[in-house]
Amino acid sequence: MRRPRRGEGGVVKKIVALAVLTALLAGCGKEGTPPPKGPQPSSLPSYQVQSGAGITGSPTLDEARRRGHLVVGAKEDQPYLGQKNPATGEYSGFDIEIAKMVAADLGFTPEQIEFRTIASANRETALQNGQVDYYVGTYTINDNRKKLVGFAGPYYLAGQSLLVRRNDNTIQGPEDLAGRKVCSAAGSTPYQRIQKQYPKARLIAYDTYSACVDNLITAQVDAVTTDNTILMGYAAKVPDEMKVVGPLFSQEPYGIGTPKNDTVLRGALNDALAHHQENGDWRKAYDATLGLSGVPAPTPPPIDRY
Ligand code: GLU
Numbered sequence: 001m002r003r004p005r006r007g008e009g010g011v012v013k014k015i016v017a018l019a020v021l022t023a024l025l026a027g028c029g030k031e032g033t034p035p036p037k038g039p040q041p042s043s044l045p046s047y048q049v050q051s052g053a054g055i056t057g058s059p060t061l062d063e064a065r066r067r068g069h070l071v072v073g074a075k076e077d078q079p080y081l082g083q084k085n086p087a088t089g090e091y092s093g094f095d096i097e098i099a100k101m102v103a104a105d106l107g108f109t110p111e112q113i114e115f116r117t118i119a120s121a122n123r124e125t126a127l128q129n130g131q132v133d134y135y136v137g138t139y140t141i142n143d144n145r146k147k148l149v150g151f152a153g154p155y156y157l158a159g160q161s162l163l164v165r166r167n168d169n170t171i172q173g174p175e176d177l178a179g180r181k182v183c184s185a186a187g188s189t190p191y192q193r194i195q196k197q198y199p200k201a202r203l204i205a206y207d208t209y210s211a212c213v214d215n216l217i218t219a220q221v222d223a224v225t226t227d228n229t230i231l232m233g234y235a236a237k238v239p240d241e242m243k244v245v246g247p248l249f250s251q252e253p254y255g256i257g258t259p260k261n262d263t264v265l266r267g268a269l270n271d272a273l274a275h276h277q278e279n280g281d282w283r284k285a286y287d288a289t290l291g292l293s294g295v296p297a298p299t300p301p302p303i304d305r306y
Pocket of ligand 1: 120137138139140185187188189190226227252
């Protein structure tokens with residue numbers, strides 16, 4: 001197990017890898033391949049903005065009101081979940097919709113949300129330091145993290161899976177990773193699970209899953225592991241190159257991360273999630289985003305008001 005430094009493996013290789021991925025993700029695949037379908041802005045729901053006046057006693061929200069906008073942590077390189085358009089700076093995806101729908105109940109319009117990209121390994125620190133008001137980005141709720149931050153939700157249940165090159169039939173499940181190079185994001189639950197439960201795998205960590213995918217395409221790693229939702233997004237963008245294989249081998253309930261002691265904010269976010277599940281917004285948002293990557297539409301898991 002080792003953690004490569006930035007630039008390791010040669011600058012030229014890295015540039016080629018990035019160029020390949022950029023071209024593939026831009027839909028410039030093989031001739032005759034139709035461009036992959038992305039979330040269509042017109043089909044996204046809009047959320048009724050509430051006054052939020054009844055929510056009192058949240059230090060996070062008080063500060064956001066003073067500031068005039070929310071600062072929300074997210075991912076920027078996870079197709080259908082949280083993706084930043086490099087040209088416009090706009091974020092889109094299921095997690096982004098979740099962030100917007102709950103913001104509406106707190107009294108903030110989408111224009112009053114400043115999204116900030118935070119990598120998996122930096123989420124707890126960002127919430128503890130007040131860099132973000134809340135975080136929506138494939139963030140698994142678990143007891144270790146609950147010692148450091150709060151969680152509203154869950155709003156979705158994912159599971160760990162594997163992404164391999166399309167022509168590779170040697171990896172069908174986590175047992176097949178022995179002796180193979182597998183890449184995941186530093187600080188993530190999938191990384192920790194491979195480290196503990198599949199110690200024979202040659203585990204490599206990058207800051208982001210898209211860096212892992214670059215390395216999969218250029219055959220510098222044999223597999224990428226994280227939640228099925230994230231992997232299906234990458235595979236859906238370049239189905240000629242990569243496929244998701246094997247069973248789901250964990251449960252990853254996604255929560256909205258909050259500052260640990262702001263229980264008023266946590267309660268308000270839980271109320272907001274429940275409200276948008278009941279009025280159909282959750283489902284509409286799902287169908288317009290994550291649903292497009294081929295992940296079957298689930299019933300949202302019950303909210304855990306701990
Ligand atoms: N859901 C997992 C986690 O929270 C993996 C995805 C991610 O790193 O965001 O660690």
